Amino acid sequence: MSKLVVDTWLRADDGIVTVVLIVASILSIFWLVRMLTSKKTHPPLPPGPRSLPLIGNLLSLDPELHVYFASLAKVHGPIARLWLGKKLGVLITSPELAREVLKLHDTTFANRDVPVAGVEATYGGNDIVWSPYGDQWRMLRKICVREMLSNQTLDSVYSLRRREVRNTVKYLHNHVGQPVNIGEQMFLTVLNVITGMMWGGTVKDEDRATLGAEFRQVVNEIVGYLGMPNLSDFYPSLALFDLQGVRKNMKVLAKRLDGIFESMIDQRRKMGSDENKDFLQFLLKLKDEGGDYKTAFNMAHLKSLLMDMVVGGTDTTSNTIEFALAEMINKPEVLKRAQQELEDVVGKDNIVEEFVQGPRWQNVCLCFCLDP
Template sequence: MLIITSLLLIFVISWLLWMLTKKKLGSLPPGPPSLPLIGNLLSLDPELHSYFATVAKTYGPISRLWLGQKLGILITSPALAREVLKLNDTIFANRDVPVAGKEAAYGGNDIVWSPYGDQWRMLRKICVREMLGNQVLDSVYSLRRKEIRNTVKYLYNHAGSPVNVGEQMFLTVLNVITGMMWGGTVKPVDRERLGGEFRQVINEITGYLGMPNLSDFYPGLAPFDPQGVKRKMKVLAKKFDVIFEKMIDQRRKMSSGDVNNKDFLQFLLQLKDGGDSNPPFTITHLKALLMDMVVGGTDTTSNSVEFALAEMMNQPDILKKAQYELETVVGKENIVEESHINKLPYLQAIMKETLRLHPTLPLLVPHCPSESCVIGGYTIPKGARVFVNAWAIHRDPAIWENPLEFRPQRFLDGKWDYTGNDYAYFPFGSGRRICAGTAMAERMFMFLLGSIIHSFDWELGQGKKHDLSEKFGIVLKKKVALTAIPTPRLSNPAMYE
């Protein structure tokens, strides 16, 4: 009875605060009618990216939804995206951290969820300088090559049989990332087992991060955790923490002077133990960065490669054209090397078109203004959750000809890039919070996709039909996993070793 009374009291107070807040907010963007206290929650479609696009068609490129007590602002045009991500970049550089994000990222002490400020700048600088910068990526080319060759060998050994493409791409990227983080620590025999553990946990984490959660919409309900999201994420985070603790313990037992065992984890431990970072770099920051590298780098790249191959298989002429380019540049008597990437403009166009049609983060990571401001002539109050719908902008027929068609040739003119400076195409975001791993993602996508289509022809099983539908989440995924049959293309079996 006490719990029920407490909940009723919270709802009454929340309703009163909600009504007072609405009166004070001024000229908000237009949006659909909302119910008292509940707002528009009952009308939400699980496929938020397409639902938000539908709302924008009715109410305009800047519109609003009431998500319980939380005000959601939908941005669906390049001009307004520019206002948010460039002209008012500093104001919108913060995040509205969900309960799931706090639990997954050690209280939100990572690059993704940290508020804009000294701590965030320190964490980003560490990652770019020590793991994601071009100089570091050049130095670990042999690791990427080894893991991709392992994948090619696996596919060769399973030639003629259906293969879960996304699963194999995930394990490849995961092995590269964990190799960079603690490569001298994990024995090769443990890689597959560890990969299986990570994949299961990561899928569950990204699921909860994209799930609407009442604790986020009604902060007064957070202590009660009505959907159990906090409790479930705590369990998942603990699984990661056990793995991280094991890696840290093993790394500390190894000789720091062993030149063959230098990796990201060793650097982070030296930075923490040195105590000369400002602000201080703690063990919490260390684990949160490891979490970012694993969660942020695996599902994203592997899903994009899976989408790309599915789209190419759906249009065999595109696949053949890409293979012909590879034959011309690489040759059928050679294997793909990373040095070939810059000589493959059509494959580059395939990557860009994949990220246009299926952006990795369809709504980016929601922004949160640190102060009230005016965007598009409307008031955006401090603390609102701002969704920039890159998915909808990338499919806007006013910008793109035949936007729902997969047409790589639209990118052959070299006009578009990943810098985030053109707000009609910004798959990695823009402004201060642009993705720090763009260079890593581009290398892995190109090297991995180029290798598997140069080495193999691909087809669906008999009676199978192509399904390119999407499943919404903080990371966009194929609704139906791509299961395809590889057939070797290269005549020399040695090229599959």
């Protein structure tokens, strides 16, 4: 190779190095300016426990989350932050801040990330829980609040609730001195009430037990996957791989529940319009005839609302009752106060009703008192 060729190659190589250095310098300046700008435009995050790179605070979470959150509040105050993988979580532990978030600025915080399990369970997130704030969400909320859960509608199925509650009280009374699974019994009670309200005129009494058992199995599994920590939710870039099989398994469960919905819808359509009115009949009429909404109400919305009521209504209610009773049993003084209050207001030999005439309580909530 001649000296001229070597010199030309060296000069070209120096030129490449110079270009690389210039580009690197520009990128470094751009990154520095962006960092300085972001600090000025974004407020600082709330205080919180130290987090590990990439993992965040996932390894420090306690299975008893309510206890863990209470301990964080004592250290970091009423508002704290947690890093769940790549996701930022803000923890609110005071009534005042909760009111700010949930009432005064509810539209600002209305949207949420839809977990993989939620997408599969609710026909692509078309339900009232996961829909983003907008016309569709307002339509679904109006349907639930004004039509399905209005005072008039709830009063019309009072006898159904009363019958199921009395059956549960009778069951517990017949098992005095024996262990009972409160969570399971509460689940069946609430499930019977909800399914009776949704399609009470569609299901025959002899088929209700079979339907309830099938629902309970599917709902329990769905709730399990909805509450399961999923890497696809903490690290969205991994969602394509479905490493834990949550998407795959939830599709199977959602298909099973969809089959039950389809069966109930077919039966209701065959029955036509009669005096046995229920939520399903109302939803089918709304789908076929339309309503005064900006967004059309379709079959995905219908099934998603049924999914919300079956899954959300049964699991949260039964868990709340089971949790409250467990806490009272662990604190005998609280249990005695609750028993005494029921004796004073309702009477020892009377049955608790939803509505009681009297100056003290106009609305008495259902409560089961167990002797300590």
